[in-house]
Amino acid sequence: MPERFAVIMAGGRGERFWPQSRHRTPKHLLPIVGDRPMLAQTVGRVLGVVPRENIIVITTQTQLAGVQAVCPELPAANLIAEPVGRDTAAATGLAMLLVKQRNPVAAFAMLPADHVIHDVLEYQAVLRTAFEAAESADMLITIGVRPARPETGFGYIQQAGPWRKIDGRGVFAAKRFVEKPDLATAQGYIASGEYFWNAGMFVWRVPVVAAAFRQHAPELAAGLDRLEAALHTGRADAALAQVYPALPKISVDYALMEKSTNVVVVPATFDWDDVGAWPAVAGHFAPDAAGNVLRGDAVVEDGRGNIIVSADGHLTAVVGADDLVVVHTPDATLVCRKDRAQDIKALLKRLESDPARKKYL
Amino acid sequence: MPERFAVIMAGGRGERFWPQSRHRTPKHLLPIVGDRPMLAQTVGRVLGVVPRENIIVITTQTQLAGVQAVCPELPAANLIAEPVGRDTAAATGLAMLLVKQRNPVAAFAMLPADHVIHDVLEYQAVLRTAFEAAESADMLITIGVRPARPETGFGYIQQAGPWRKIDGRGVFAAKRFVEKPDLATAQGYIASGEYFWNAGMFVWRVPVVAAAFRQHAPELAAGLDRLEAALHTGRADAALAQVYPALPKISVDYALMEKSTNVVVVPATFDWDDVGAWPAVAGHFAPDAAGNVLRGDAVVEDGRGNIIVSADGHLTAVVGADDLVVVHTPDATLVCRKDRAQDIKALLKRLESDPARKKYL
Numbered sequence: 241m242p243e244r245f246a247v248i249m250a251g252g253r254g255e256r257f258w259p260q261s262r263h264r265t266p267k268h269l270l271p272i273v274g275d276r277p278m279l280a281q282t283v284g285r286v287l288g289v290v291p292r293e294n295i296i297v298i299t300t301q302t303q304l305a306g307v308q309a310v311c312p313e314l315p316a317a318n319l320i321a322e323p324v325g326r327d328t329a330a331a332t333g334l335a336m337l338l339v340k341q342r343n344p345v346a347a348f349a350m351l352p353a354d355h356v357i358h359d360v361l362e363y364q365a366v367l368r369t370a371f372e373a374a375e376s377a378d379m380l381i382t383i384g385v386r387p388a389r390p391e392t393g394f395g396y397i398q399q400a401g402p403w404r405k406i407d408g409r410g411v412f413a414a415k416r417f418v419e420k421p422d423l424a425t426a427q428g429y430i431a432s433g434e435y436f437w438n439a440g441m442f443v444w445r446v447p448v449v450a451a452a453f454r455q456h457a458p459e460l461a462a463g464l465d466r467l468e469a470a471l472h473t474g475r476a477d478a479a480l481a482q483v484y485p486a487l488p489k490i491s492v493d494y495a496l497m498e499k500s501t502n503v504v505v506v507p508a509t510f511d512w513d514d515v516g517a518w519p520a521v522a523g524h525f526a527p528d529a530a531g532n533v534l535r536g537d538a539v540v541e542d543g544r545g546n547i548i549v550s551a552d553g554h555l556t557a558v559v560g561a562d563d564l565v566v567v568h569t570p571d572a573t574l575v576c577r578k579d580r581a582q583d584i585k586a587l588l589k590r591l592e593s594d595p596a597r598k599k600y601l
Numbered sequence: 602m603p604e605r606f607a608v609i610m611a612g613g614r615g616e617r618f619w620p621q622s623r624h625r626t627p628k629h630l631l632p633i634v635g636d637r638p639m640l641a642q643t644v645g646r647v648l649g650v651v652p653r654e655n656i657i658v659i660t661t662q663t664q665l666a667g668v669q670a671v672c673p674e675l676p677a678a679n680l681i682a683e684p685v686g687r688d689t690a691a692a693t694g695l696a697m698l699l700v701k702q703r704n705p706v707a708a709f710a711m712l713p714a715d716h717v718i719h720d721v722l723e724y725q726a727v728l729r730t731a732f733e734a735a736e737s738a739d740m741l742i743t744i745g746v747r748p749a750r751p752e753t754g755f756g757y758i759q760q761a762g763p764w765r766k767i768d769g770r771g772v773f774a775a776k777r778f779v780e781k782p783d784l785a786t787a788q789g790y791i792a793s794g795e796y797f798w799n800a801g802m803f804v805w806r807v808p809v810v811a812a813a814f815r816q817h818a819p820e821l822a823a824g825l826d827r828l829e830a831a832l833h834t835g836r837a838d839a840a841l842a843q844v845y846p847a848l849p850k851i852s853v854d855y856a857l858m859e860k861s862t863n864v865v866v867v868p869a870t871f872d873w874d875d876v877g878a879w880p881a882v883a884g885h886f887a888p889d890a891a892g893n894v895l896r897g898d899a900v901v902e903d904g905r906g907n908i909i910v911s912a913d914g915h916l917t918a919v920v921g922a923d924d925l926v927v928v929h930t931p932d933a934t935l936v937c938r939k940d941r942a943q944d945i946k947a948l949l950k951r952l953e954s955d956p957a958r959k960k961y962l
Contacts, residue, residue, distance in 0.1 A: 541948040560941025580921025587902040
């Protein structure tokens with residue numbers, strides 16, 4: 241079997257789960273859902289498909305210590321800190337170079353660190369199928385999730401009919417990648433039966449993705465050439481610090497996937513949730529009779545649909561209020577209407593601009 | 602000038618301002634409004650009218666240490682702990698006996714510990730007028746507040762026309778005491794111009810209130826006779842423990858005021874607020890442009906009319922929510938809709954019934 245790698249992207253900003261998540265401890269370093277940090281769960285799942293010495297984590301300088309603590313089974317040399325975040329296309333390019341140094345023809349998976357997947361065996365089977373697809377043809381392989389609702393927060397992948405069967409699984413040719421739609425468009429996607437959610441999971445061989453960079457993102461490809469040369473001549477940290485900050489800041493969807501014609505979709509036959517913000521947490525815990533999800537010492541007197549998270553040794557009580565997110569931590573507490581969770585970013589921008597309150601980020 | 606006493610009732614249960622207030626530290630021991638605990642503010646006001654050795658505080662066993670800490674200027678012997686709360690009629694009877702031991706014909710004021718009054722000089726002038734009224738006739742003197750709104754949370758006093766002028770101030774004969782009305786009734790009271798809020802402040806001479814007990818509350822009067830005898834024979838603590846718990850539990854309004862015909866009303870010409878619960882706190886602090894009252898390190902992102910109280914060193918943030926009371930303390934946090942503050946009691950009843958959560962009371 242050809243050598244396989246997995247590169248886990250663990251560089252969130254720690255905003256959407258504030259105040260539990262912070263710049264130093266974003267969602268993937270926290271057990272937002274489940275008993276272990278999301279990154280540890282991701283590594284655990286991937287270990288069934290890729291040997292531990294071939295699992296690489298790309299994170300940020302501020303989170304590196306946290307990543308090391310959460311991934312004790314991975315070699316320290318496999319934990320790479322970006323000097324600065326440059327979006328997913330640059331991270332994919334960096335991943336490609338890191339894999340290429342070890343095996344210039346290997347396939348590697350690009351995987352987000354912080355998604356919730358309970359059906360581990362099916363996940364591993366699908367990931368193996370994606371590797372086999374990548375190793376069988378010069379294609380960019382993506383994993384598509386069958387949409388459960390007309391979600392406007394995800395990108396979508398439209399399929400263009402069957403491509404091949406691999407391991408008895410039907411893999412589709414991809415017709416196009418589309419960005420987050422409005423509700424009517426999303427409803428149309430679901431009605432058509434032709435669309436998958438883009439889960440941000442990709443598998444490809446180094447030469448195939450390198451060709452995609454060269455064809456569709458030449459400026460980025462040139463920057464990656466400079467980075468590769470710098471990586472050959474000195475320490476990885478110094479090379480990254482020198483070249484990485486100047487790379488174009490662009491998503492891999494926009495830079496490669498929306499422009500490529502050699503894309504196929506492996507349908508995800510496992511459960512999947514990216515748990516994008518506090519309200520999504522509710523779906524992963526049993527609510528009480530009034531639909532409240534209570535974590536830690538929390539109590540609701542005559543209220544419905546609340547999500548309450550209380551730190552150890554502290555009681556958080558809600559009286560007569562519905563549909564709130566209340567998150568208590570030792571130094572900061574958030575009270576947010578469930579349908580306004582996207583506005584946490586605006587709050588954090590205010591804290592960022594206040595020298596006395598930056599410590600809460 | 603005849604000797605004057607003041608007895609301050611400081612025995613709240615610490616429920617309405619939970620989680621700042623607790624059984625051991627109810628509202629009167631906290632600086633809910635102002636820089637000093639409410640009781641300290643009350644003692645400070647009364648000191649301008651009654652000498653410190655004649656100011657008595659009736660509190661509870663659990664709050665005695667807190668009262669001592671807050672009233673260092675008062676003689677320790679003047680701080681009396683009820684063995685158990687028996688409502689305001691029994692407390693008035695106890696006050697009467699304590700004053701009678703020192704001066705059997707003196708007048709004394711019964712005053713709540715936890716009201717907010719800013720106009721101290723006018724308050725002291727009114728209190729002096731009330732003393733003079735009590736010393737000039739065998740009447741029960743009450744202080745009535747001109748109603749600012751059709752409040753359904755207070756009792757009312759209807760006046761029956763002028764009684765006398767004292768110190769140039771018009772004092773009214775009282776026609777009747779009425780319990781908390783419904784809204785329509787309260788609106789009628791205000792329209793009539795004949796009603797005052799019952800602020801729970803009374804002044805009377807020992808023999809006059811003793812006669813009222815005997816006439817309108819004979820069972821209580823008999824209990825007070827037993828208590829007086831016990832106080833003569835031994836230590837106050839032991840006497841109280843023996844007799845007090847068996848006294849009828851009834852309010853002074855119901856036991857005496859609603860039944861007496863020798864009542865007059867001195868109009869309060871000072872500002873007054875009993876600050877009965879969290880929502881009432883808002884009126885005592887300057888709100889931000891969106892009507893939020895923020896105490897401690899608190900921030901609101903797009904929300905209106907919230908009251909937020911955050912303990913030192915902790916940030917409390919509200920996002921996209923209106924009209925909430927959010928109170929953070931080191932071991933407990935409350936989130937309550939402003940119009941549901943009365944339901945805090947139901948919450949505390951639940952905590953009371955849970956052995957693991959009694960510590961939060």
